[in-house]
Amino acid sequence: MHEANDHLPEEASEELYERKTFSVDKGQEPFRIDKWVQMHIEGATRNKVQRGIEAGFLTVNGKVVKSNYKVKPGDEIVMMSLINPDHTELKAENIPLNIVYEDDAVMVLNKPANMVVHPGVGNFSGTLLNGVAYHLQQQNPQIDEEALPRFGLVHRIDKNTTGLIVLAKTADAAAHLAKQFFNHTVQRKYVALVWGDVQEEAGTIEAHIARHRQYRKMFDAYPDGETGKHAITHYKVLERFNYVTLVECVLETGRTHQIRVHMKHIGHTLFNDWEYGGDKILKGTIYTKYKQFVDNCFALCPRCALHARTLGFIHPVTQKEMFFESPLPDDMAQVIEKWRNYMLHRKENG
Incomplete structure (x- = not known):
């Protein structure tokens, strides 16, 4: 039996499911798949495995099977499973949610x-x-993490990133969405304000991403491709403000901090991204007035200027393409307006 993990541990991905691939050995006797998987995945219980099989988290030779399927030599088994699931009990809390669609x-x-x-x-x-x-x-008072792992969470965005996130309400839907994220068929577009005047109108950044060698809470780009996980970001310029640029980023892969790391890698750190050094003046003039202007912008948007604006996926039940767009939050919108006015003022006085 050979096993291949297609993901690094949880820390390296925005997607919360990994794909485990198994090849059944030549000498394998016919054996119920639920028992076989339980034996080959550490910490798996028969009940959890059966639930996963029923929900479509497991395929044999590309097809969904039932728990009583008998494995045969040469079978290719693919199982989607939560990466490093946190075993702390999740408390339900009455927190206001901004639900765009349900x-x-x-x-x-x-x-x-x-x-x-x-x-x-x-x-x-x-x-x-x-x-x-x-x-x-x-x-549904009966719903819990046993019935719906992590309450349907299949991907995440950073604490200080605003914008769209999709959750599943059934195990079937979670399996369907997890596969779409893994296969990179989910459409995700972000808007970011970055330091510097981005030279090209559009481009693609391709550099592996892994933990920073010195600072463990940060990530870094490794362009030689030896270290970390493959990552691709496509970007295009939306608006130029001389010292900062508004860009749209499309994720082809979903690594943690991907946009922040990739844009810094090409010399355009995100505006007010304190973890990656964007909370200092990286471009501009030495005048006190300019410093005051930037400080005012930082105060208006006291976070990394990144917004998950669009999200597109195939609906797990209807199979229709769903597409959602979220307007820029006030903090980013106000800072962009300030930069527009700053540019107008400079031209008038230029």
Whole structure:
């Protein structure tokens, strides 16, 4: 039996499911698949495996099977499983949610700034997922993490990134969405304000991403491709403000901090991204007035200027393409307007 993991641990991905691939050995006797998987995945219980098989998280030779399927030599088994699931019990909390769309299978939310997506070290309550758990339990008091792992969370965005996130309301829908994220068929467009005048009108950044060698909370780009995970970002210029540029970024892969790391890699750190050095003046003049102007911008948008504006995916039940767009949040919109006015003022006085 050979196993291949197609993902690094949780820390390197925005997607929350990994794909485990198994090849059944030549000498394998016919054996029920639920028992076989339980034996080959550490910590898997028969009940969890059966639920996963029923929900479509497992395929054999590309096809969904039932729990009583007998494995045969040469079978290719693919299992989607949560990456490093956090075993802390999730408390349901009555937290207001900005629900953009909801039906029986999925919900799309608009996440505000300064909100963590799911519980973890140092953030066990007040997260988006605590609010989602409460919301779903109001609709179905029986629902729990056993029935719907992580309450349907299949991807995440950073604490200080605003914008769209999709959650599943059934295990079937979670399996369907997890596969779309893994296969990079989900459309995701972000708007970012970055330091510097981006030279090209459009371009593609291709550089592996992994933990920073010195600072463990940060990530870094490794262009030689030896270290980390493959990552591709496409960008295009939306508006130029001489010292900063408004860009649209399209993710082809979903690595943690991908846009922030990739834009810094090409010399355009995100505006007010304190973790990556964007909270200092990186371009512009030495005049006190300019410093005051930038400080005012930082105060207006006290976070990394990044917004998940559009999200497109195939609906797990209807198979129709769903597409959502979220307007720029006030903090980013106000800063962009300030830069527009600054440019007008410079031209008038130029």
